[in-house]
Amino acid sequence: GTVVYAETHSPSTNELGLFTVEVGNSTPTTGTFAAIDWSTGPYFLEVGLDPAGGISYTSVGTQQLLSVPYALHARTADLAEDGDWVVNGDTLHSDGKWVGVGTDLPDTTLHVVGGLKYQDGNQADKRVLTSDGQGNATWGQLSVESMFGAGNVPGPSASCLSIMDSVGLPGQPSDLLVSGGYAFVLGDALGIYDLSTPSSPALLGQIDPGPNLQGLAIAGTHAFVVAELFGLTVIDISAPATPVAVTSITLGPSARAIEISGSHAFVIDHLAEELQVVDISDPSTPVLLTALTIGIRPKALTISGDHIYVLESTPDDLLVINISNPAAPFIEGTLALVNVSTQFHSFAVQGDHVFIADDSKLVVVDVSTPASPTQVGELPLGEPIMTVSVVNDVALCGSQTSGVLFSVDISDPTAPLLIGSLDFMGANVIDVETQAALAYVTTASSDALDVVEFYCVNALSIDPTTGQLSAQNINTQGGVVGPAGPQGPVGPQGATGPQGATGAVGATGAMGPQGV
Secondary structure, three states, rough: OOOEHHHHOOOOOOOOOOOOOOOOEEEEEEEOHHOOOOHHHOEEEEEEEOOOOOOEEHHHHHHEEEOOOOHHHHOOOOOOOOOEEEEEOEEOOOOOEEEEEEEOOOOOEEEEEEEOOOOOOOOOOEEEEEOOOOOOOOEEEEOOOHHOOOOOOOOOOOOEEEEEEEOOOOOOOOEEEEEEEEEEEEEEEEEEEOOOOOOEEEEEEEOOOOOOOOEEEEEEEEEEEOOOOOEEEEEOOOOOOOOOOEEEOOOOOEEEEEEEEOOEEEEEEEOOOEEEEOOOOOOOOOOEEEEEEEOOOOOEEEEEEOEEEEEEEOOOEEEEEEOOOOOOOOOEEEEEOOOOOOOOEEEEEEEEEEEOOOEEEEEEEEEEOOOEEEEOOOOOOOOOOOEEEEOOOOOEEEEEOOEEEEEEEOOOOOOOEEEEEEEEOOEEEEEEEEEEOOOEEEEEEEEEEEEEEEEEEEEEEEOOOOEEEEEEOOOOOOOEEOOOOOOOOOOOOOOOOOOOOOOOOOOOOOOOOOOO
């Protein structure tokens, strides 16, 4: 027959006269071993020898190849490309083809009949297979997010205000702070309430620092209380059950409010019309450092970073005071508020915005540029607002007369939105402080410390008939929060309060003309 492939070898025999050669792995003289089409056989192997080592070969016999040719060639065979599957490096792929595991009739890209085991390192008991936006799969814990996707689950709602508990106070409150697991209530005395069970405050200790108590601040293990005519009193609260007065210093005639930043206390005096800076680096010996004349009848202040914000009564101004050097504060910016009553009592700062309580509305001021604050938004509430407290994107505003606590969405400070309210049945809201999902509210006439849940779980509910999903407010007791009930009747008039402090002595008048 026709020779399709020939090669030569130069082997050496062993002591028995035997030698071994490997067909397809020597010097070809005719054809290419890899090009043999084994499917067109049969093929025969002929061996020729030249004992002298030349090229005069004598045939010693021919033998048909009976073994499977493909098995003989499998070790060195290349992949035969048939257009279905492609090998690219360590990747095997098929475009538009289907794979069947446990079936010879796959009807989709991957068709598995039987069990499937996928281990990516995150597998565990009772997990679900989830994917990201690119379709990458992984095992994850079963959660609402894994079922509905991140961003599709409603967050907590601040629209379902409800009173959880109420604790009577010994007198009318004037200021409130929540710090370190305690509520500090200033009134006829300083009361310290244990919040280890946040929804049920318990009176732990109290102390009477004197009359006419107006403002309160906490720093470390000390409380700082200001009072009209009596200045600043420092109280050791390291043992909250037994607070102890440490010392006091006289300030101006009418200290109204106090805030602390670092080792300095900042006090506004209503009649002296000053911002007074007190060095409290040693709480046992506070020292009046300096005083800045700030304007007419300041009533409230708050601190954010290197700036103090002060509200004046007349005219209706917001002052921005730079305290980067506490020994030399200076007025950096002023804003004449538009359509804002002189009766505001409180305000709060969050980020670049100041939220001011007015006689009938919530006013928003942009202070991103301290030298030029700008009035950017307001929300009419129809009630004289006594206090405002801000947490996250919610402002809680308390009414001075009707006893209503308003919940306002301030996620867009230029367009605040009323989202809820709670009626305290005529008890004047004096102050509001927040901790986690609870608000602590002091009220006058009822003289109480109330615990208000203002963040409820906004859960997903499923209509069993239609399968439609909707949001439903659930309180911490697991009950569904229903709509607010109608306002109840006004309670009886309370007893007349104690007489206020004696006003300061006025300046001596000018001398009259000489008589005749």
